[in-house]
Amino acid sequence: MKVFISLDMEGISGISEWEDVIPGRRHYEAGRRLLTLDVNAAIEGALEAGATQIIVNESHGPMNNLILEELHPAADVIRGFFKPLCMMQGIDENCDAAFFVGYHGKAGTGEAVLNHTLSGLAIHRLILNGKEVGEAGLNAAIAGAFHVPVVLVTGDEQTAREVEEDIPGVYTVAVKSGITGLSSLALHPQRAREQIRRRAKEALLNRSTVKPIQQQEENTLVVEFTRSQFATAVSWMPGVELLEGRTIRYTGKNVAEMMPVLQAMLLVTGQVNRMITGV
Secondary structure (H helix, E strand, O other): EEEEEEEEOOOOOOOOOOOOOOOOOOOHHHHHHHHHHHHHHHHHHHHHOOOEEEEEEEOOOOOOOHHHOOOOEEEEOOOOOOOOOOHHHOOOOEEEEEEEEEEOOOOOOOOOOOOOOOOOOEEEEEEEEEEEOOOOHHHHHHHHOOOOEEEEEEEHHHHHHHHHHOOOOOEEEEEEEEOOOOEEEEEHHHHHHHHHHHHHHHHHOOHHOOEEEEEEEEEEEEHHHHHHHHHHHHOOOOOOEEEEEEEEEEOOOHHHHHHHHHHHHHHHHHHHHHHHHOO
């Protein structure tokens, strides 16, 4: 049984501020260890449920945050930012289930810890087929394109509520509850990891009760950027329509095939931001 794990960092046990998740900041090394241990807990639960192959895709920031020497040896790891499926690189039709570990709420989600959608710099809102989604909702749709159910999501309480609406039947673990978006009331990491291990096992054993996100014949992605210049530059890409100052629309047959285009949009916005700010 093959399990795919996409990991992020903002929703990891004990993490509450940007100092915890940005390389070089004062708490980042401690955050890396918390990340690795949460992922290990999910791996242990998967193994207890009978997993025989586990692929972990690093999906936060530079996407090379895990402490590899401390990662559970049963897992193989995909690292690095430059990959077409971004947070879902490595998923395929042979996967029996997917876990999202350490995920966070979409931009503007109440007091969700460090909430944003893909890029706090560039994206204000992301709307897939008429519904605003965060990273979990978008990535669950990509998993659905490969007929893979997302059976487990861990993060804060606000994120758990978000994904329970987006992914019917999903198993969740709320390792903390956001207070201001930059603070939280957190479970002790050991207790949080025990919950992750138990729920991962339970989710995988009951994976047949969680259905992959159903695919549509045509999919529309509307992106509202934080700057009009980002939308203008992105609208020059083939197949992308400028709707108004900060908003574009892109349509495709398959959400997974659309992801590399969205990834390219983010690369374009990064370059435009350097032109605007000089940094």
